[in-house]
Amino acid sequence: MQDSYLRLNLAPYIDHALLDPGAGPAEVDIACRQTEHHRFACLCVYPWAVTQAVEFLRPKNIPVCAVIGFPSGGSASQTKLFEAQLAAEQGATELDAVINLGLLKAGQTEAVYAEMAQIVEETGLTVKAILEMGRLTQAETQLAAEICLDAGVSFLKTHTGWFGGAAPADVKFLAQLTQGRVGVKAAGGIRALEQAAALIEAGATRLGTSRGVDLLRQQQELD
Numbered sequence: 001m002q003d004s005y006l007r008l009n010l011a012p013y014i015d016h017a018l019l020d021p022g023a024g025p026a027e028v029d030i031a032c033r034q035t036e037h038h039r040f041a042c043l044c045v046y047p048w049a050v051t052q053a054v055e056f057l058r059p060k061n062i063p064v065c066a067v068i069g070f071p072s073g074g075s076a077s078q079t080k081l082f083e084a085q086l087a088a089e090q091g092a093t094e095l096d097a098v099i100n101l102g103l104l105k106a107g108q109t110e111a112v113y114a115e116m117a118q119i120v121e122e123t124g125l126t127v128k129a130i131l132e133m134g135r136l137t138q139a140e141t142q143l144a145a146e147i148c149l150d151a152g153v154s155f156l157k158t159h160t161g162w163f164g165g166a167a168p169a170d171v172k173f174l175a176q177l178t179q180g181r182v183g184v185k186a187a188g189g190i191r192a193l194e195q196a197a198a199l200i201e202a203g204a205t206r207l208g209t210s211r212g213v214d215l216l217r218q219q220q221e222l223d
Helices: 002-007 025-038 047-060 077-089 101-105 109-123 138-151 168-178 193-202 212-222
Strands: 014-018 042-045 064-068 094-098 126-130 155-157 183-187 206-209
Touching (some): 014 025, 025 212, 042 094, 047 064, 064 077, 077 094, 077 109, 155 168, 168 183, 193 206
Parallel strands (some): 014 042, 014 206, 042 064, 064 094, 155 183
């Protein structure tokens, strides 16, 4: 098992996340430099930080991802769409958008579909739908996944990280549902190399974490 950790090229799986509400421009600069140095898959930031991140990372051909409706998913659909369009205009190429859990649980599936489909269609970006699986039953998770797939998303994401975290079982469930049609992003509480490896083995194609640098350091220490 240890050998598999050493062989794993972990950095391209990692969406380096800077989603601490107290982080300011100085922290964004540090996160950009970390993302460039380690060649993470992207840097994921709040909408206000997109311009700063894009100015730093676009010349290095590293994507910037903006979170939309984060972390509750409860913003009005018009607000989410505006956030998404503005992020696109400012140079973000990926969006992590939280679905509306309340509407899903109320059975208003057409509204959930319309919200996600509009974001996908109006921006043309890589959209990762955050399902927040810890707040859903298995049946609700399957329904949410099917809605988001129909809406044209590029990834299904397990959690925001604010209300629980990803487990290999969550990833396996989404991987079985998607059958390789879209990516699966695991997020929430990924701090240890063993966790990261288990999630990738379960089918995760991206890992959302603020601990990417720590994970790579753990990997180096095994060598």
